[in-house]
Amino acid sequence: MDEELLxxxxxxxxxxxxxxxxxxxxxxxxxxxxxKRCRLYLxxxxxxxxxxxxxxxxxxxxxxxxxxxxxKGKPFVGRAGQLLTKLIKEAGLERSRDFxxxxxxxxxxxxxxxxLPDEIKACSPYLEFQIRLIRPRVILCLGRYSSFYILxxxxxxxxxxxxGRVHKTRYGIPGVCTYHPAAALRNPRLRDLILEDILRAxxxxxxxSE
Ligand code: SF4
Numbered sequence: 072m073d074e075e076l077l078x079x080x081x082x083x084x085x086x087x088x089x090x091x092x093x094x095x096x097x098x099x100x101x102x103x104x105x106x107k108r109c110r111l112y113l114x115x116x117x118x119x120x121x122x123x124x125x126x127x128x129x130x131x132x133x134x135x136x137x138x139x140x141x142x143k144g145k146p147f148v149g150r151a152g153q154l155l156t157k158l159i160k161e162a163g164l165e166r167s168r169d170f171x172x173x174x175x176x177x178x179x180x181x182x183x184x185x186x187l188p189d190e191i192k193a194c195s196p197y198l199e200f201q202i203r204l205i206r207p208r209v210i211l212c213l214g215r216y217s218s219f220y221i222l223x224x225x226x227x228x229x230x231x232x233x234x235g236r237v238h239k240t241r242y243g244i245p246g247v248c249t250y251h252p253a254a255a256l257r258n259p260r261l262r263d264l265i266l267e268d269i270l271r272a273x274x275x276x277x278x279x280s281e
Contacts, residue, residue, distance in 0.1 A: 080196055092125035095204065099197070103177050109193035111178035117144035118177050121201065127171040128276040129164070130207035131155075132198070134216045134251065135176035137183050146172045151253040155213070158252070158262070162269040169276075171205050173198065175220050186216050195220070202242055209237075209275040210244055211268070214251030221246055234268055237275055247272040 080102055103118045119136035122145045139149030147155050159166045176186050176194045202210070212218040218233050219225070223241040233248040240246035249268035255261040
């Protein structure tokens with residue numbers, strides 16, 4: 072674990088003292104609840120830090136909380152989240168056991184607009200911490216902003232160029248990119264492609280493909 076990153080988040084003591092990942096997440100959530108690093112703290116109802124299992128082999132990273140997530144304090148609990156949960160089940164996996172789910176931003180952007188570069192930069196230490204703590208076997212990037220961040224891409228490629236294969240992420244962990252489930256609510260043809268990518272991530276997690 073990067074000690075500078077931990078100190079920046081004020082989490083060094085808790086990590087040094089605790090091997091308990093649930094306890095660490097309680098502390099992480101407390102830190103995020105105090106966060107005023109960017110303008111998004113002004114309008115949030117609740118912070119949205121994580122869901123699933125802190126021991127999961129697959130880490131799913133979305134973009135930012137929406138309205139339902141902001142109200143409930145959990146990622147992917149609205150209509151897009153329900154579709155994600157359904158597709159995870161169709162892939163033969165369990166959301167609460169096999170997935171650790173989070174977003175690039177921990178607070179909702181107004182009217183669900185896209186995350187801004189300065190917001191991503193301000194919020195990124197939390198995600199960096201989560202990736203280093205969980206060390207998943209594979210990261211499933213849900214949407215373009217998540218994919219760009221996890222892959223370190225600055226050339227804004229379309230999702231059709233990113234999905235359908237396994238990438239090497241900035242963390243040395245394999246990564247699979249796919250459409251955000253909200254896009255499949257607008258365009259149902261994307262549903263099968265997301266399922267295919269979840270199955271691809273499953274294959275990596277099981278060591279069947281790299
Ligand atoms: S989005 Fe992230 S950086 Fe901005 S206030 Fe929320 S937790 Fe802090």
